[in-house]
């Protein structure tokens with residue numbers, strides 16, 4: 001037994017006697033008869049905190065990052081407003097060791113509950129009605145779900161270790177004791193100490209150069225929820241794009257990254273033209289090592305992104321448009337609970353495609369819409385056409401909010417908004433959206449509140465529009481409604497034609513593919529018959545070098561086809577791909593395809609055991625289920 005556990009047991013007993021009996025009554029009483037209780041936060045079933053009763057005003061974080069020990073240790077000092085005179089403050093934690101807690105400078109006896117699956121351990125701190133400052137001294141554990149610690153050989157330059165966080169959806173609590181719900185906003189300052197030679201960056205005002213002390217100070221004056229708390233530590237350098245945008249990456253990656261993101265400044269301008277001012281000051285991007293488990297994360301002021309979008313031809317920068325769009329939908333106007341996730345992601349996919357349309361033209365954004373539609377169809381098929389998980393409004397009670405991380409909030413959500421645009425007219429819908437972002441800036445919104453706002457702000461007396469939208473079927477119904485809009489097929493029709501020719505044995509040399517972007521290639525391959533013959537695979541490979549593709553989107557799809565067709569020639573390249581890429585979007589379908597046959601499953605297990613250590617804890621969790629469930 002370690003001393004933290006001992007202390008907690010003592011704390012538990014004392015608290016039980018001294019505080020617990022009265023505090024529940026107090027809290028409940030104030031909940032009943034007063035308005036200071038935040039009803040949005042009360043709905044959130046994924047926070048154990050009692051922030052509905054206590055305002056979490058500001059966080060002062062002072063932490064040291066030990067790259068060798070793989071541990072963050074320090075203090076979180078919370079400024080609170082005990083608006084309901086609650087008898088205790090309850091914070092979310094996950095695998096944190098709590099050393100001490102003080103309230104207004106005085107040590108108090110705290111209690112740390114046993115861990116609840118997904119949610120972690122509630123930290124109970126006794127407070128007084130006038131309490132202002134709660135300071136928690138803590139250390140992270142080995143099971144911190146937000147943190148990925150990379151050894152030098154897992155980075156691009158292979159010279160220094162790297163750390164990054166991924167706090168969405170409920171992982172901030174595994175590195176900061178906090179009230180961890182999307183509806184709970186606070187400002188923060190941070191002091192982060194890292195080994196010299198490394199730079200620390202956060203979702204805050206950042207610096208562009210390393211310093212010799214290894215101590216970095218951050219300030220975020222705009223209130224954000226805990227899922228947007230972010231930290232990256234590594235050997236990174238900065239290059240400016242224009243006066244308010246720039247890119248951070250490892251030195252060996254910085255030039256390529258800077259080139260790829262040439263148009264990011266213009267993207268911000270385009271986004272502003274659509275839906276109003278960018279409210280966060282600077283917009284920078286950091287390119288992380290390949291183990292990053294997702295495409296991008298919209299951490300305010302500093303988007304975290306995977307290096308797999310550095311394709312060398314700027315063809316995958318729509319991902320940046322997506323993360324940038326979150327500066328409005330998500331970061332500015334935030335889903336109240338994870339059940340309302342489509343309000344973050346559906347709006348952002350819609351906004352992303354509008355930005356790309358402004359920049360590249362409608363025939364280009366039509367391709368993004370169509371690929372998204374294809375994903376939606378596939379996802380509904382795999383979840384089940386009647387599944388409640390295909391509703392826009394999710395029901396994640398008792399479940400890990402990551403269960404809601406499917407294509408539904410993104411693609412069904414964005415297609416619903418596209419439908420409103422088509423039916424109401426673009427001008428009318430754009431004015432409505434601009435007002436929506438303005439009216440709800442730095443606020444939280446539920447699905448129900450959005451639907452009311454839509455009704456009063458756009459539909460009004462237009463009964464024809466209301467009928468045409470059939471909102472209930474979209475929000476509280478399964479599958480893809482019959483009025484789902486489809487994008488124009490101008491460029492993909494040519495791709496379909498080329499694919500038909502190929503399948504009718506026309507040699508690739510005769511197909512016109514010179515102007516194709518990644519999107520055309522994806523459509524070309526996606527719509528091939530379920531399994532091509534080894535000979536057809538070989539013909540394609542000889543002509544287009546798919547096995548050697550440096551484009552991760554294309555490579556991943558090609559490897560899946562190779563497994564399906566037993567095209568073993570591609571396998572030697574598949575292994576380094578799986579060794580280096582940590583993005584779940586690529587890993588899950590590829591391992592999943594292998595798992596479909598006994599021989600493939602054997603290969604999947606062999607490769608997974610070899611490279612599991614390279615994947616983020618969240619990727620490991622979902623892949624463990626996939627690889628070991630069938631054993």
Ligand SMILES: [Zn+2]
Nearest residue numbers: 322326345348
């Ligand atoms: Zn997103």
